[in-house]
Amino acid sequence: MAGEDGFKKLPSELQLQLATTAHVKYIQSLDARKDDYDYWLTEHLRLNGLYWGLTSLHLLGHPQALPRAETIDFVLSCQHDSGGFGAAPGHDAHMLSTVSAVQILALVDAFDELETRGKKGGKAQVGKYIAALQNRQTGTFAGDEWGEEDTRFLYGAFNALSLLGLLDLVDVDKAVDHVVACANFDGGYGVSPGAESHAGQIMTCVATLAIAGRKDLIDADRLGRWLSERQIAGGGLNGRPEKREDVCYSWWVLSSLAMVGKTHWIDKDQLAGFILSCQDPEKGGISDRPGDMVDVWHTVFGLAGLSLLEFPGLQPVDEVYCLPKSTIERVLGK
Amino acid sequence: MPPKGKAAPKPKGTENIKPSTSSSNSTSSPAAQQPTTSTSPSGNTPTAPSTIGERSQQRFHESRPFDAARQKLGLSGLSQAEQTGWVSSQLAARSSTSTGSSRRTTPRLGPKAQRELWRHVNDASLPIRTLKNKKSAPTPADVWGTDRAGQKIAGYSIARYEERAAKRTALTALQVTSRAFREARERAKRGLVVTRDHREQPIVLVESAKDVQEEKQRRRQMAALRRELYGEMTGEFRQDPEWDGVEPIPQVEPEAALATISYPEEYAEAISYLRAVMLQKEYSPRCLRLTDHIISMNAAHYTVWLYRAANVFALQLPIPDEIDWLNGVALANLKNYQIWHHRHLLVDNYYPTLASGPPSTLSRFADSEREFLSAILAHDTKNYHVWSYRSYLVSKLGLFDAAEIAAMAALIGDDVRNNSAWSHRFFVVFSDPRQSTPGTAATDADPAVPREVVDREAQYAMDKIYLAPQNQSAWNYLRGVLVKGGRGMRSVEGFVSEFVRGLGEGEEREDVLSTHALDLLAEICKEKGERERADLCLRRLGEKWDRIRVGYWEWRRRCLDDGQ
Numbered sequence: 001m002a003g004e005d006g007f008k009k010l011p012s013e014l015q016l017q018l019a020t021t022a023h024v025k026y027i028q029s030l031d032a033r034k035d036d037y038d039y040w041l042t043e044h045l046r047l048n049g050l051y052w053g054l055t056s057l058h059l060l061g062h063p064q065a066l067p068r069a070e071t072i073d074f075v076l077s078c079q080h081d082s083g084g085f086g087a088a089p090g091h092d093a094h095m096l097s098t099v100s101a102v103q104i105l106a107l108v109d110a111f112d113e114l115e116t117r118g119k120k121g122g123k124a125q126v127g128k129y130i131a132a133l134q135n136r137q138t139g140t141f142a143g144d145e146w147g148e149e150d151t152r153f154l155y156g157a158f159n160a161l162s163l164l165g166l167l168d169l170v171d172v173d174k175a176v177d178h179v180v181a182c183a184n185f186d187g188g189y190g191v192s193p194g195a196e197s198h199a200g201q202i203m204t205c206v207a208t209l210a211i212a213g214r215k216d217l218i219d220a221d222r223l224g225r226w227l228s229e230r231q232i233a234g235g236g237l238n239g240r241p242e243k244r245e246d247v248c249y250s251w252w253v254l255s256s257l258a259m260v261g262k263t264h265w266i267d268k269d270q271l272a273g274f275i276l277s278c279q280d281p282e283k284g285g286i287s288d289r290p291g292d293m294v295d296v297w298h299t300v301f302g303l304a305g306l307s308l309l310e311f312p313g314l315q316p317v318d319e320v321y322c323l324p325k326s327t328i329e330r331v332l333g334k
Numbered sequence: 335m336p337p338k339g340k341a342a343p344k345p346k347g348t349e350n351i352k353p354s355t356s357s358s359n360s361t362s363s364p365a366a367q368q369p370t371t372s373t374s375p376s377g378n379t380p381t382a383p384s385t386i387g388e389r390s391q392q393r394f395h396e397s398r399p400f401d402a403a404r405q406k407l408g409l410s411g412l413s414q415a416e417q418t419g420w421v422s423s424q425l426a427a428r429s430s431t432s433t434g435s436s437r438r439t440t441p442r443l444g445p446k447a448q449r450e451l452w453r454h455v456n457d458a459s460l461p462i463r464t465l466k467n468k469k470s471a472p473t474p475a476d477v478w479g480t481d482r483a484g485q486k487i488a489g490y491s492i493a494r495y496e497e498r499a500a501k502r503t504a505l506t507a508l509q510v511t512s513r514a515f516r517e518a519r520e521r522a523k524r525g526l527v528v529t530r531d532h533r534e535q536p537i538v539l540v541e542s543a544k545d546v547q548e549e550k551q552r553r554r555q556m557a558a559l560r561r562e563l564y565g566e567m568t569g570e571f572r573q574d575p576e577w578d579g580v581e582p583i584p585q586v587e588p589e590a591a592l593a594t595i596s597y598p599e600e601y602a603e604a605i606s607y608l609r610a611v612m613l614q615k616e617y618s619p620r621c622l623r624l625t626d627h628i629i630s631m632n633a634a635h636y637t638v639w640l641y642r643a644a645n646v647f648a649l650q651l652p653i654p655d656e657i658d659w660l661n662g663v664a665l666a667n668l669k670n671y672q673i674w675h676h677r678h679l680l681v682d683n684y685y686p687t688l689a690s691g692p693p694s695t696l697s698r699f700a701d702s703e704r705e706f707l708s709a710i711l712a713h714d715t716k717n718y719h720v721w722s723y724r725s726y727l728v729s730k731l732g733l734f735d736a737a738e739i740a741a742m743a744a745l746i747g748d749d750v751r752n753n754s755a756w757s758h759r760f761f762v763v764f765s766d767p768r769q770s771t772p773g774t775a776a777t778d779a780d781p782a783v784p785r786e787v788v789d790r791e792a793q794y795a796m797d798k799i800y801l802a803p804q805n806q807s808a809w810n811y812l813r814g815v816l817v818k819g820g821r822g823m824r825s826v827e828g829f830v831s832e833f834v835r836g837l838g839e840g841e842e843r844e845d846v847l848s849t850h851a852l853d854l855l856a857e858i859c860k861e862k863g864e865r866e867r868a869d870l871c872l873r874r875l876g877e878k879w880d881r882i883r884v885g886y887w888e889w890r891r892r893c894l895d896d897g898q
Contacts, residue, residue: 087636090585090609091636091637092637094636146640146643146679148675148678180775181775183775183776183777184757184760184776184777185760185764185776185777185810185811185813185814185817185818186757186810186813186814187777190757191718191722192722192725192726194725194729194761194765194776195721195722195725195757195761196718196721196753196754196757196758197757198718219777222777224886225886226810228883228885228886229806229883231882231883233882235882240716240753240754241751241753241806241807241810242751242752242753242805242806242807243716243753262886262889264885264889265883265885265886265889266882266883266885267881267882267883267884267885270882
């Protein structure tokens with residue numbers, strides 16, 4: 001595998017260290033990469049990217065590395081009158097970018113700014129936008145007015161609304177029923193009833209139930225077993241049987257295990273070693289497999305995974321929200 | 335004061351006043367000048383200019399024949415003839431070009447003086463206009479500027495410059511005709527009235543396809559000339575008469591944006607046109623083509639897909655045609671998920687037509703969809719979005735049939751570890767409305783499923799397990815089938831035992847062909863109340879056969895004691 005060659009190139013002492021400074025520099029450099037074609041090809045992820053980058057910095061213990069005022073300005077510039085946020089200024093509002101916006105504002109403690117400088121209606125307007133995307137027949141959520149439905153949007157809605165304290169705007173019971181209907185014969189959950197179990201979808205379903213306070217509906221043993229099977233030789237985790245390992249599953253699988261209290265069902269040391277071997281210790285950032293190109297998506301989920309493994313040098317992360325525990329404590333007063 | 339009478343014309347070449355290149359150590363002293371001879375401004379034959387810069391320089395000085403000498407020697411340093419020559423040319427220049435405000439500074443000569451002046455000017459062939467320098471061009475050569483490569487045009491040879499001038503003329507000519515084309519359209523739009531014989535008539539735009547072709551050609555030529563002459567790039571859309579009348583909306587970034595976006599020009603231009611037409615909610619063939627164009631550059635652009643769908647539906651295009659187009663895009667963009675959501679929308683839209691027509695239409699459509707799904711899955715057998723679409727299709731069109739199961743069997747035949755195919759098979763078999771209870775959870779037993787089906791599926795799983803005993807998918811499938819059929823795990827004890835030999839009989843003799851078998855055996859033993867054997871299975875898994883999950887196996891051992 002190509003990944004293994006990259007792994008061997010690293011001096012062994014670097015393999016087991018967290019390259020904090022390099023990661024911080026990498027994230028700070030992301031905005032300046034305007035000559036990368038990839039940069040404009042991924043403009044529909046711009047606000048999400050900011051959430052991934054900022055969360056990474058918070059977990060690394062460098063929350064000030066991106067300027068707070070400009071962050072807030074940028075987030076607010078993506079907002080529409082409907083209350084929803086687009087992925088970048090001028091982009092239509094969408095659930096995913098709205099959720100990222102709420103998470104970013106939570107990180108930098110800027111809900112007040114949302115009330116005073118956001119679109120008319122402040123937090124309530126954002127809540128209204130999200131709530132309107134629920135399909136009241138099935139309980140699930142669409143991403144926008146075009147109607148694509150996915151459990152990711154359901155989780156996003158619950159995540160954002162609970163942070164805003166507005167979960168009562170939606171039909172929680174119906175949503176919970178929908179999640180339960182997505183449970184599969186192998187113990188996992190899919191994107192919709194009958195669809196293949198997938199670690200990403202599992203995380204969204206389980207976290208939704210956690211936020212709704214209905215973890216009792218999860219067959220934790222069967223799910224835990226399916227999740228533990230994601231670990232392959234070498235320590236990495238995959239997302240479905242017989243697929244390749246990928247650092248981002250360090251988050252989707254591990255946070256799901258954490259939510260049902262079964263993280264000891266995988267080999268934590270091997271997983272930590274795998275994540276660390278996916279770092280670029282010179283230029284910073286984390287990739288999906290050792291030796292591949294880094295990106296901010298894999299960076300945040302690799303770091304979040306290491307945080308869940310209690311790796312030294314990282315702030316504790318909340319497994320339900322993928323935000324620092326300190327942020328959740330501040331916002332939800334837990 | 336102008337000299338009286340007509341002086342003998344001075345032969346050229348003898349009087350040495352060279353305006354442009356008078357060297358600083360010119361030896362001509364006032365005394366050496368002949369007071370009675372008129373000075374010829376073009377006192378000598380200048381060398382032919384090799385560049386237009388040189389030519390400009392020469393012309394500049396030719397129009398100011400006494401300036402160089404005057405600046406060097408001062409007015410009093412000039413000869414009588416030179417002085418009068420200078421004064422005359424000043425007067426002539428001012429009076430011939432005086433307009434408006436400069437009239438105040440122009441001296442007013444009486445008619446007699448004027449006649450004298452002009453006679454002198456004529457005799458001495460004085461220039462009556464002087465070239466001036468512009469602030470932006472401090473020397474005469476500077477006025478030509480630079481070409482697209484940054485080279486000074488002043489350095490061009492005369493011939494090369496003529497070529498350039500010809501191109502500029504060509505460009506102007508094209509622009510004139512192009513403007514006429516555009517104005518004709520504008521007039522028709524405004525509905526301007528022609529009153530040739532005082533009757534009001536609306537203007538009818540008479541424009542043939544040939545006219546549009548010619549205009550396109552013209553614009554291409556204009557774009558090429560602009561690029562060549564000035565290095566200006568003309569966007570594709572500006573060159574296309576089809577897009578006249580749409581004013582593109584460029585991206586406006588907030589100042590000092592934290593995450594600014596910059597684009598390659600062609601893409602930026604296309605997106606700016608997209609914004610314009612989306613704002614106006616235009617649905618037309620040209621918009622459809624625009625979405626195709628953008629998708630070809632960036633198939634991940636989320637909004638353009640939605641707008642395309644809106645166009646397809648508004649224009650009521652035949653859905654099969656759109657699907658044909660989509661197939662091409664899907665094959666070129668295997669990792670893209672918007673493509674599959676688009677297909678989802680198309681089928682949603684098409685379904686009423688299918689459902690209300692003869693059954694053969696629907697089955698033909700189902701077949702063509704299946705065919706394409708096979709083709710695309712051949713490239714990426716586990717693409718989650720494709721499979722997600724497939725589940726949707728099966729539900730929507732009611733394809734819980736033998737053909738679908740056969741398709742799954744084919745895929746599993748190719749790769750027995752294709753978890754997506756296994757998962758889909760489970761869905762097709764156990765969610766078939768003809769032989770299942772609607773609303774039953776996947777994890778619950780369902781008495782509505784016929785016994786033969788449960789037998790068949792269990793056997794299928796077992797057959798495949800023989801091919802690859804460590805394949806998770808097949809073992810998960812087997813368990814799922816047994817649960818659905820309401821059967822205990824021990825109904826397959828014999829089968830499971832085939833994969834575990836010599837358990838607990840030492841390293842030499844113990845042979846486990848499948849950890850999943852050992853796992854299931856532990857469960858069976860527990861079901862039967864054989865605690866010791868169950869514990870042995872789990873211990874061996876944690877110690878040797880599946881060490882990475884030792885945390886799990888230990889927990890299972892503890893559960894044996896809890897009687898869970």
